[in-house]
Amino acid sequence: MQDSVLVFGGTGNYGQFIVRSLVQKKIPVKVFTRDAERAKKKLGEEPVFFEGDVLNRKSIIGSLVDVKAIIITLSAMHAKLIRKQKMIEHDAVMVILDEAEKRQIKRIVFISIYDTQKELIDKLKLEVGYYKIAIEDRLAKSNFNWTVLGCPPSFMIFKSFTRKRMMIVPGGGSPLMPSLAPQDVGEIAAQAVIRDDLNKKRFRMTSAEPFSFPEVAERISSVLGRKIKYRKLPLFGLKIASIATYPFNPYLRHLVKYVQLLNNFPTDIAKQAVVDHQILKSTFDYESMSLEDYIRISLK
Ligand SMILES: NC(=O)c1ccc[n+]([C@@H]2O[C@H](COP(=O)([O-])OP(=O)(O)OC[C@H]3O[C@@H](n4cnc5c(N)ncnc54)[C@H](OP(=O)(O)O)[C@@H]3O)[C@@H](O)[C@H]2O)c1
Numbered sequence: 001m002q003d004s005v006l007v008f009g010g011t012g013n014y015g016q017f018i019v020r021s022l023v024q025k026k027i028p029v030k031v032f033t034r035d036a037e038r039a040k041k042k043l044g045e046e047p048v049f050f051e052g053d054v055l056n057r058k059s060i061i062g063s064l065v066d067v068k069a070i071i072i073t074l075s076a077m078h079a080k081l082i083r084k085q086k087m088i089e090h091d092a093v094m095v096i097l098d099e100a101e102k103r104q105i106k107r108i109v110f111i112s113i114y115d116t117q118k119e120l121i122d123k124l125k126l127e128v129g130y131y132k133i134a135i136e137d138r139l140a141k142s143n144f145n146w147t148v149l150g151c152p153p154s155f156m157i158f159k160s161f162t163r164k165r166m167m168i169v170p171g172g173g174s175p176l177m178p179s180l181a182p183q184d185v186g187e188i189a190a191q192a193v194i195r196d197d198l199n200k201k202r203f204r205m206t207s208a209e210p211f212s213f214p215e216v217a218e219r220i221s222s223v224l225g226r227k228i229k230y231r232k233l234p235l236f237g238l239k240i241a242s243i244a245t246y247p248f249n250p251y252l253r254h255l256v257k258y259v260q261l262l263n264n265f266p267t268d269i270a271k272q273a274v275v276d277h278q279i280l281k282s283t284f285d286y287e288s289m290s291l292e293d294y295i296r297i298s299l300k
Contacts, residue, residue: 004028005193006063008054008096009073010047011039013156014111017186018071019043025190032063054092055084061099069107069193070100077128077258079251090131097138106145109193111185112136114152114178114204115269124257124264140200147192148202153262154182155294158216162299165228167220171263172232173213176270178206181289188284198283207288208277210270213262216291223295235259 005022009015010031020043022029029047033039036049052059054074076088093110100108112132121129139146157179161169185205192198217230238259242252277288 003066003068004030004048005069005071006030006032006050006067007071007073008032008093009075009111010071011042012073012075013154014151014182014185014189015071015073016042017182018073018111018189019047019186021186021190022193023047025194027190027194030063030067054096055087057095057099060092060096064099064103064105067100067103067105069109070096070105071109071111071189071193072096073111073189077254079249082251082254085127085254086131089128090134093131093135094138097135097142097144101142101144106143107193107196108139108144108146109189110135110139110146110148111189112148112150112202114150114206115266116150117266117269120261120264120266124260126257126261127254136202145196145199147198147200149185149189149192149205150202151185151205152178152180154185155179155291155298156182157262158211158213158220158291159299161213162217162220162228165226166231167213167217167228168231168233169213169262170233170238170259171235173262174232175263175265175267176210176212176273177262177265178204178210178270178273178276179291180205180207181291181294183289183294184286187286188280191284191286203280203283204269204272204276205280206273206276207291208274210273211291219291220295220299223292224299235263 010019011033023046031047032050034053036051039049050063076085116133161167214230217228221228238256242256246253
């Protein structure tokens with residue numbers, strides 16, 4: 001396959017929408033995955049699948065043949081992978097960049113966290129934040145033609161805290177937080193990777209307004225026409241469980257930090273969502289999916 005876009009993490013929450021948008025645009029796409037059969041079931045027959053593991057340099061090297069651009073959207077935020085988070089989200093990404101550099105593959109789109117605000121990352125001791133900062137620093141000093149798309153939790157997070165008639169949120173989730181449909185990330189990343197004029201640009205990916213969990217519960221209720229009760233769960237229960245089960249279950253500790261992040265989202269950054277969204281709209285050609293449409297499609 002000549003000159004394809006290689007996607008690391010192309011089966012993930014965001015990655016699958018990126019791959020679908022690339023396929024829709026008839027852009028040759030190669031998906032790097034640990035399980036090609038499973039990936040094919042999710043993404044269909046059109047992408048080329050490269051089976052490998054980013055923890056293996058040889059398989060990264062093998063995947064780079066006939067590649068003109070790379071999208072990196074890897075994550076290890078899963079119970080089974082969390083012990084390897086640094087290896088997957090930091091070390092392997094550095095290897096991908098090393099090997100891409102050697103082969104003079106210039107165009108890189110990196111899916112990162114919404115904002116690399118050091119103060120909050122330090123406060124929560126958010127390991128993943130330090131990994132993303134290191135990679136963004138590396139890109140900034142490189143000769144790559146790079147673009148960073150800083151992503152918040154997508155609308156999927158509201159769905160994952162909702163069960164039938166109840167939204168239960170540890171810590172309450174009352175601060176405003178930017179969010180968007182994963183479909184928007186897919187479309188924007190697919191447009192970004194085939195453009196050459198976005199070098200050294202970092203975008204904060206958001207819909208036009210920030211959201212709080214209690215407000216989203218109201219909006220789900222009104223779209224679905226049935227009351228979704230919102231309940232705040234004390235965070236200390238989760239914290240105690242994470243301490244009690246550590247080191248047997250390090251995932252819980254990461255989950256606590258993630259939930260703390262949702263509950264401490266900096267208001268000043270959330271309030272800039274309107275402007276951040278305008279920047280996206282003036283740079284990319286897409287129709288942003290509303291929360292209501294997302295609810296209609298995925299929560300029915
Ligand atoms: N989801 C969110 O709420 C959120 C919020 C903010 C930022 N982000 C950022 O968005 C990016 C993507 O996150 P996501 O939630 O979409 O990821 P995800 O759903 O957890 O998917 C993880 C992806 O990583 C791949 N992967 C993991 N270990 C691998 C390995 N050893 N070798 C090869 N592939 C491996 C998986 O591929 P296979 O299983 O096919 O091998 C999968 O496609 C990350 O940079 C994350 O920090 C996400």
